Amino acid sequence: MxxxxxxxxxxxxxxxxxxxxxxxxxxxxxxxxxxxxxxxxxxxxxxxxxxxxxxxxxxxxxxxxxxxxxxxxxxxxxxxxxxxxxxxxxxxxxxxxxxxxxxxxxxxxxxxxxxxxxxxxxxxxxxxxxxxxxxxxxxxxxxxxxxxxxxGSGEDNDLDFIGSLANLSSLRILSIESNNFGGLIPASIGNLSNKLEQLDLGSNKIYGNIPMELGNLVNLINLGIKNNKLSGDLPTSLGNLQMLGELDLSNNRLDGSIPLFFGNLSILNTLILNDNQLKGQIPSTLRYCSRLQSLSLHNNRLSGSIPGEILGGLYDLLTLKLYGNSFSGRFPKEVGNLDKLSMLDISKNKFSGELPNELGKCVMIEILKMGENNFSGNIPLSFSSLRTARVIDLSCNILTGNIPLELQALSNLQVLNLSFNQLEGEVPFKGPFANLSAIYLLDNKRLCGGLSQLGLPRCFKRQGRQLISTKAAIGIAVSLFVCLLFAVLLVYLLRRKGSNTTVLSIPSMKSGSFQRLTYKELSKATNEFSTRNLIGVGGFGLVYKGVLEEDKNLIAVKVMTLATPGAAKSFIAECKVLSRVRHRNLLQILSYCSGLDFKGNEFMALVFELMPNGNLDTWLHVSKNLKLTQRLEIAIDVASALDYLHHDSEPQVVHCDLKPSNVLLDSDMVAHVGDFGLAKLVQGTVADDTSKGQSSTFAVRGTVGYVPPEYGMGGNVSTQGDVYSYGILLLEMITGKRPTDVMFKDDINLHTLCSYAVSKSSPMEILDLHLVDQTDVKFNRKEIESIGEQILQESAVGMLEIGIACSAENPNERIDIRHALNALHKIKAKLFQFN
Known part of the structure; x- marks a missing residue:
C-alpha cells in the first residue's frame, strides 16, 4: 500500500x-x-x-x-x-x-x-x-x-577501521562524511575493494597528507574529502583514477602545485580544489580533460599566465572560477572557444592587457567577473553579444574610452559594475542604464550624462573646437556654486539643531546578544570599505566582507546606500525583524551600526556572519552543478525557515521578498534566508508596516515573478504570499527556469507550465537538464539500480507537485508551509534510502 x-x-x-x-x-x-x-x-x-x-x-x-x-x-x-x-x-x-x-x-x-x-x-x-x-x-x-x-572522537586513529574493510570485495559505496572522525587517512585505504565507486570522507576532522595508496581505487567515480585539514601535495597516484568523474578536495590546507597527472583523468567532469594553498601555474595537461564542466581553483596562491591551449580544449566548460589568486599576463583569447560557458570569475588577480574581444563569442555567459585586475584599453563592442548576461563586473581596472552604446541591448543585465576605472564620455540611458540599482560608475571622473539621478555633469556637444554655449557653462557653474552654498548653510543649521531630533527610530537590539559596533571598527574590519572587499550589491546597499579585529570572525557588512529612496526604512525593517527571530536557517545578524562616518555623513550598516558559498541564484543559473539531493536539502532549509517565521515566531513574520538571491549558503551548503528589508511583523491579523510613511507600493514591493498576484491587486500582506513565492522558488529549483524567462508570456507562466506537464504525465520534459545529468546513483544489482532511478524521478516530480500546490493563484487554495515541509521530508527519506 x-x-x-x-x-x-x-x-x-x-x-x-x-x-x-x-x-x-x-x-x-x-x-x-x-x-x-x-x-x-x-x-x-x-x-x-x-x-x-x-x-x-x-x-x-x-x-x-x-x-x-x-x-x-x-x-x-x-x-x-x-x-x-x-x-x-x-x-x-x-x-x-x-x-x-x-x-x-x-x-x-x-x-x-x-x-x-x-x-x-x-x-x-x-x-x-x-x-x-x-x-x-x-x-x-x-x-x-x-x-x-x-x-568518531576527533582524535588520532579514528579511521583505523578502514583497514578492516579490505575484505569487503563487493563494496561500491562508502559514506562516512559529516562525522567527528579525526586523525590521518590510513594507507590501508588502498586495500579497499577495487569495485569501490563512491567514497565520501568530507566534513570530518581529518588531517595530514593524502596517502599515495588512494590511487589503488582505480574504479572510483566520485571522491570527496572536502572540509577537512588535509595538507601536503596532491599525490601523483591520483592520476591512476581514470574513471573519476568528480573530485572535491576543497577547503583544506593542501599546498604544492597542481600536478600534471590531471591530464590522465580524461572523463573528469568536476574538479574542485578551491580554498587551499596551492601555488604555481595551471598545468597545460589540463586541456586533455575535455569533458570538464566545472573547474574551481579560486582562493589559492596560483600564479603565472593562463596557457591559451588549456582553455582551447575545454569545450564543455560551464563554470570557471579562478578568483583570489595571483595570475598575471593577458587573459587568453581562446576563451572564445568556450561557447557553453555560463560563469567566468577571474577577479582579484593581476591580469593585464586588453579585455579579450573573443569573450563576445561566449553567448551563454550569465556571470562575468573580471574586476580587481590591471586590464586596460576600451570595453570591447563584442560584449554587446552577451545577451544572457546578468552580472558584468569590470571594476577596479584601468579601462579607458567610452561606454559602448551597444551595451544598452543587454536586457537581462542586473548588475553592471564599471567603478574605479578611467572611463570618459557620455553614459547611456536606455536598457540596463535606465535602472539605477543596476549600474555602478563610481570614480570615473570624466563620465557625463546618463540619468539625472546619477549626479554626473552634463555632456556638452562640440562644434569644431568651441563649446556651443560658453555662457551656458558659466551659468551652470554659478548655479552650482549657489546651490552648494545653500546646502552647506542647510547642513550647518541642521547640525546646530543638535541630536534632539530623531529622524529614524531604530528598534532596540538586546545588548546581551548584539553589541553595537562603531563606524571605526567596521571601517577597520573591511580595510576602509575597500572595493577589494566588495562581495555584493543590492537595491539598498553594498555588501563587504571583513574580519573583526577582536575575535577574528569573518563577517559580511551591509552598508545602506541612504541616498536610495527606502534604504533607511529597509534598515529599520531588518533591525526590527532580526532582533526578534532566531533559527538555524535564518541569516544570523551579529551586530549593527547607526551613526556618522569620519566625514560627518549619516551611516547605517548591518553585520552578518559570512556565507562562503554565496546565494542559491548563482548555484541554479551559473554553476548549475547542484544535485537533486542538494536542491532538496536547500528546499527543506528554506521551508523550515518560513515555518518558523509563520508558526513559531512571536510575533508572526512575513518575509515579502523570498527569491533565490536571498537564500544564502554556508560552507556546508546549509541554506539561510536573508534580506528582511521588506518583512512585516504580524500582530494577530494585522501586519505591522515597517515601511510606514512610504507609499503602498513599498509595503508590498517584492521581486517580479515571485510576488503573489493578490499583492498586485491591493491584497494584504500575508503568510500565503510567502508560500506563493516559495512555490515559485521550488519550481525554479527543479526546472532551472526563472519565472521571468522570455518563454513566459500571455497566460503561460512557470506555475501553469509545471501544472500542465504534471497533468499530462510528462513532467520529465521540463526538469532542469543539469539536475538529470547529475543523478548518479549506482548500485551493484540491476533491479536496485532501476528502483533508485525511479525514486529519483518520483522525488523530482514530488517536489514539482509541492511547488504547484504552493503557487496556486488563489491564496485560499495554497497549502500551508508546514504541510509542504512535511511532504519534502518524506521525499528526502525516500530519496536518501537509495542515494
Missing amino acids: GQTNLTGKIPSTIGNLSVLRDFSVYFTNLHGSIPNEMGKLKTITRLDLTLNSLSGKVPSVLYNLSNIREISFTGNGLIGRLPPTLGDDFPLLRLGYFGLNDFTGGVPPTLSNTSGLLAIDFVGNKLEGTVPEGISRLQNLFYLGLGTNNL
Missing part, C-alpha cells in the same frame, strides 16, 4: 495476520507509534515503513522477527537506542535502512553475523562511538552508509 493517501495509525489488529510475509506502507501518511502486536508477525520477511510520520521507540518485540530479510524505518521520527544485538536479531537481513531518524547508541557490533547483508544505512541519526571491525566479515556488502552522525 505504498505511495497512497493512507492515513491514521497502524492498527493493533495487524498482529492477527499470522501468515503475512510482506508489509509495505512506504511514502504514506501514517503516524503514531509502531504497535507491539507487530511482534506476532513471525513469518514476515519484508517490512517497509519508509517515509511516514511514525514516532516513538521501535517495540523490542520487533527484533524477535528472525525471518526479516528487508527492513526500512527510513525517514520517520523514531527514537531510542539501536540494539547492539541487531545482527543476531535479524540473521537473514539483506537490506537494512535505518536512516533519517533519531536513533542513538552505536553501530551494532553483531552486524557481522548477518552474512547475507547487501546494504546497511544509518545516515542521519545520532550514533556515537566507533565502527566495529566485525563488519569486515560481510562479504556481500555493497553499500555502507554512516554519514551525518556523531561517530
